[in-house]
Amino acid sequence: MNRKISCLMVISIMGMGVLGGTVQAAENKVAEYVLDPMMVTAQRVEKSDLDTPAAVEVLTNEQLVATGAHNIQEALKFAVGISYQAQGPKGISQGTMNSKIVIRGVEKGTLVLIDGVPLNQSGRYNLDNIATEIVEKVEIVRGGGSVLYGSEATGGVINIITKGTRKNSISTSFGNYGQQNHAINLQAGKLGFSYAYDKLGQVDNISDPAGGKPVGNFYNVTRNENNNFNVRYNFNEKLYLTHTYNQSNAHYVYEYEPQNNAVNxxxxxxxxxxxxxxxxxxxxxxxxxxxxxxxQNNYSKANKKVGSIYYPKLDSIENAGYNDKTVALDVQKNWKFKKNFAILGFNVQKDDCEYDQNKLTVSTNKLVTSNRDFSRNMYSVYGQYNYALNDASNLAFSARETWTSGTEAEGFSGQNYNKFTPEIEYLYKINETTSAYAKAGQSFMMPTFTQIFGSGNIVGSGDLKPQEGNHYEIGLKRNVNNHAWRLALYNYKIDNSIESKWGSDGVYYTNEDIRNTGIELSCQVKMSKYLNGNWSVSYSNPQKYSTTTEYGDTTIPKWRDYYGKIQLTGGLSYTKEKWSGALNATFLGDRTRDIDAEDDMKPYLFTSLNISYKPKKNSKIYLNVDNILNRQDITTTATSSFYNLGRNFMLGYEYSF
Incomplete structure (x- = not known):
């Protein structure tokens, strides 16, 4: 009861709050809190929020840092309309089972961009590998966005914009659970450089044995390390070159509860x-x-097993992984007329993937190898025409044609796809501070190489269809009296959503439909010169039309719930003289497991506190506290239950020069 009361108290307080507006490290003043920010992602040209017919959110580096997070996966869990999934503490992934940011209930529908370039490869992305230190801002567009950005944007788009010109700084911090974080930023003329190192020490019992496969199996993490490097060279105002390198290493230990924690x-x-x-x-x-x-590489050592009993004797050594390569060119031409605007562009992309698996059975000294090579060419032509009906109304027509060729694996041809996706958007500018919009469009996502051809324990499905969605949305935006109000009502239905199932010979993929209807209300508030606030309330009803069980057996078709229905976010930020602080929280309730039994799940409530003190203009001491209430929340929605990290803190120092 006390814990429930504490949770309600925090949520009530956060209803006044903000997602992390805080002071810039190099200045002794409040960071500018923009109620109508500019963004590029939603329309492919720079427009203000009020002039954008979509539900959007822009998070600056200061806001991301004020969450206390050191990677983008963790920082985005406080954003509006987002469900957080992680395969371990601090948002870490478990190999190809990557952690995810789910937008409006579409698990396989988040397109992640780095400076406008898709990060998704083979249906995967790793936001836990991207340090907040190298990011200038993040632009989030909620709702299907395949028309302007192509496959995979069926739930929304996250565009991570890396730093351009950066301030010189160095920082270091340490915390419990063996946490460390160290970073450096340097700018020398046209050349900018950033590096960040993040480490998490040993964390035991990060999952529930009752949900393991087999039942009783659970996980420990003995080490997780991330190295992030970003460099940018500005040739001139029109041309620049950037390179980002991320490396992560996570050591998982699988144990088995009924046998005194015997190592699997x-x-x-x-x-x-x-x-x-x-x-x-x-x-x-x-x-x-x-x-x-x-x-992506998985190196494992498995102990000997007889029946359901594990013995402390090495049985096999396995090394398996994917190597994805993508070369792409995107060209966009803009035209400005008297009152109208047009965009025409094309994209050419070459995708290659190599899968290698080597397994040695120690007792027989038998080596089994499996190697597969995949390739595909993808082409797109896209365009948009913005037509001003009058001074207050604007109508935008968008369309994209995408097709593939050369889909193959070791000379065996796979299915090629083509898809035309249109969209229409209407924006009505009621006055200088208020606008309303309506939009309708389509989205799609093509199957990945492994879903088509198979690899490892994945059985290929050559007749798999691309998922296709119809999306509808209306919204109202109003900036008044230091408040930025945003209201969005949406509905979508996605046919042939690509879903995984367990079969007798491994994992395979099939097509099922999903749907959702929801409403989002948010408000950002400039309460005073020193105090900023933000809150949001979201309600939706994500459902999946299941025709087979999670193990592939035919069942009576029905719509069933999954994920969560109610989300609350909020926080406060305060900055005055040498002190600044930010308090953030996000709550997801009415959760349902994505399994046949539709088991209820307890709500999650993530909280963070960031406090900093500047003894001098160029130095800062800061404290980050994560999971203030020390809750054990479940961060996954399938059979296995992974937990967030218990209450943890980091104390650090930053020096600017």
Whole structure:
């Protein structure tokens, strides 16, 4: 009862609050709190929030840092309309089972961009590998966005914009659970450089044995390390080159509860990512040439097992992983007329993936290998025409045609796809501080290589269909008396959503429909010169039309609930003279497991506190406290239950020069 009362008290307080507006480290004043920020992602051209016919959110570096998070996965859990999923503490992923940010209930529908370039490869992205230290801001567009950005944007788009010109600084921090974080930012003329190192020590019992496979299996983390590197060179105002490198290592230990914590196996998950981009922008023409490479590797040692009993004797050694490579060119031309505006662009993309698996059985000295190579070409042409009906009304027509060729694995041809996706948007500017909008459009997502051809324990499904969605939304935006009010009502139905099932010979994918109707209300408040606030309330009803059980057996078709229905977010930020602080919280209630039994799940309530003191203009001492209430919340929605980290803190120092 006391815990429930404490939770309600925090939520009530947060109803007055903000997602992290805080002071800039190098200045002794309140960071500018913009009620009508500018953004590019929603329309591919820069527009203010009031002039954008979509539900959007812009989070600055100061706001991200004020959450106390050191990676983007953790920082975004306080955003509006988002469900947080993680395979371990601090948002870490478990190999190819990556942690996710789910927008409006679409699990496989979040497109992540780095400086406008898709990060998703083979249906995966790793936000836990991206340090807040290298990010200038994050732009979030909620709702299907496939028309302007292509496959995978069926739930929404997250555009992570890395730092351009950066201030010189160095920081270090330490905390409990073996936590460390160290970072450096340097700017020398046209060249900017950032590096961040983050470490989490040993954490035991990060999952519930009752939900393990087999039942009784649970996980410990003995180490998790991340290295993040970003460099940018500005040739001139129109041309710049950027390279980002991320590396993570997570050591998981699988144990078995009925046998006095007998070790099942040790697994080291490694991810290495390279992202190189050349950007050209003269306002009329934008072009991006990019290369993205992600290597995901799982190295495991399994102990001997007889029946359901594990013995402390090495049985097998396995090394398996994916190597994804993408080369892409995106060119966009803008035209401005008297009152109208047009965009026309094309995208050419070459995707390659290599899968390698080597398993040695120690007792027989038998080595089994499996190697698969996949490739696909993707082409897109997209456009938008903005037509001013009058001084107050604007109508935008958008369309995209996407098709693939050369889909194959070791010479075996796979299915190629083509899809036309239209969208229409209407914006009515009631006055200078108020606007209303309505939109209707389509989205789609193509199957990945492994879903089509299979690899490892995944059985290929050659007849898998791309998922296709119809999205509808109306909204109202109003800035008045230092308040920024945002209201959105949406509905979507996605046909042939790509869902995983367990079969007798492994995991396979099938098509099922999903749908959702929801409402989002948020408000940002400039309470005073020193105090900022934010709160939001969201309600939705995400459902899935199941025709088979989670184990692939045919069942009576029905719509069933999954994920959560009620979300509350909020916080406060205060800055005066040498002191600043931010308090954040997010609550997700009425949760349902994504399994046949539709088991209820307890709500999660994530909280964080950030306090900093500046003894001098160029120095800062800060304290981050995460999970203030020391709750054990479940961060997954399937059979296995992974937990967040208990109450934890980090104390640090930053020096600017």
């Amino acid at each position: 196996k040790n697994v080291i998950y490694t991810v290495k990512e390279h992202m190189t981009q050349l950007h050209f922008d003269n306002k009329d023409i934008k072009a991006i040439l990019s290369y993205t490479n992600r290597e």
